Amino acid sequence: MTRGRLSVELSGRTEYGPGVVAELPAFVEQLGHARVFVVTDRGLRATGIVGRVEKILAGIEYAVHEDVGPNPSTAELDRGAARLRAFGDAVVLALGGGSALDAAKGISLLAGNPQALAADADRLWDAADGLPLIAVPTTAGTGAETNGFGVTEDVRACRKVYIGHPSVKPRIAVLDPELTLGLPAAVTAASGLDALVHGIESLSSRGSSPISAAYATQAVSLVGRWLPVAFRDGSDLEARSQLMLGAHLAGHALTLSGLGLVHGIGHALTAHTGTPHGVALAAVLEEVMEFSAEAAAAAHESTAWALRVPPGSAIGAVREISGALGIKRPLRELGVERDRIPVIAADAVADAVTKNAPRLAREADVVSLLRSVY
CATH class of the missing domain: 3.40.50.1970 (Rossmann fold)
Structure with a gap:
């Protein structure tokens, strides 16, 4: 504590x-x-x-x-x-x-x-x-x-x-x-999901190091455990304290390691639709993890360990957290027009963070991914 x-x-x-x-x-x-x-x-x-x-x-x-x-x-x-x-x-x-x-x-x-x-x-x-x-x-x-x-x-x-x-x-x-005690549940979910992604992407990014991984692992552990608690009860000071510390550690991790494709897509979605950043990330998080699974296998095992789930269960655990927060939305509900998907994909691939992902994505890969969550 x-x-x-x-x-x-x-x-x-x-x-x-x-x-x-x-x-x-x-x-x-x-x-x-x-x-x-x-x-x-x-x-x-x-x-x-x-x-x-x-x-x-x-x-x-x-x-x-x-x-x-x-x-x-x-x-x-x-x-x-x-x-x-x-x-x-x-x-x-x-x-x-x-x-x-x-x-x-x-x-x-x-x-x-x-x-x-x-x-x-x-x-x-x-x-x-x-x-x-x-x-x-x-x-x-x-x-x-x-x-x-x-x-x-x-x-x-x-x-x-x-x-x-x-x-x-x-x-x-x-x-x-x-200062976070009065945050609405939806804001708690979106900002906390952002912190979780920072930890997960820091672990799997090309810029990951033992130091950034130490920050990221602890961040995923804290955020994964306390975000659902803070979401359910926004007045729980212990949950708010631990979540804030986890988000801070995730910030140190990403500063050292950089991020990846989830953020590249998230930035493009927000720029085109005005979707809140955390909601945009949630729309594609598990799908990007699946896309990167082979290249990010070791990082996903670290994620599973931090989330206290069996090896090979990282994506399922993340899906469970996202489901508990009720944050994941199909792209059509975020205001994405289907014919704009290629433009969004091109912007995502051009984003500087995308080049740091464990598996490099082509525009066609991102188009396919975005269509799968439409």
Whole structure:
């Protein structure tokens, strides 16, 4: 049971435990700043979390930027960067789910490069430093607090763009499971499924290493056990705590190993339909595992061990978890038009993460897979 306070220095600093968000002013001061620019999504204030953080920051000069949508666009990042430049030097406090955290990284980086636009993402990996970040996730899924890159949507090109820089990796990740107690069951399922996929794909990816596998195995174990519990009872603080820790470890795993085809397809589905990321992943998870089964045999055995099921049962165990969450939907229910499947498949194959999969997929392979779940 992990319920007490924990302070850890990995490649970044992690502050974990119920109520730890109350220490934000001290964390800001430790980074050598006295001003805070909060980046959050448009819907979070209704949960009471933004108001709670504002009270905690009452003795500090701060501004709250709430112009981040579920799948943040390059235009949203440009607007946020313009406001941050006007606000001036500050710690950027990323508050919310993966979209808010990803957007905050892009906004921070763009603010440190006054002439840059989010559409320049491919050229910003060697740019000047962004402003320092503190990440406060309010979901347990993306692991975005563990790395210095994010995903944004280029609406004109209808594709996902990776934007990042070492300087915008959060200096401090503040993991307070109390902030996830009010999450609706559907959000718990989608974000938690994302974390589970991070662990599974990290184990099977071409970039897997003994270190990433250690993170990933523990992540799959924690998420596989506690996600269904948190889904059934969102007020269970133990389940919320363990799920948040598992998602965080999965973030460290994917940062080291990279992901694979499930995420390549998921990114394409979200870009074309607006489907929530975790729901898009669930649509194809077991099918991609089956497609990769021979190449990923050892990784799937590690997955089975982490999920406490017999060897050879990983895919069935994942199917059972997905079924318990009620998250899997056929593509037609996600708004996919059948004649758009080849375009989605092409985008999935072109996605950078797909090249990291244990079995490389051709467009025809992905078309066949997508048609099988239509």
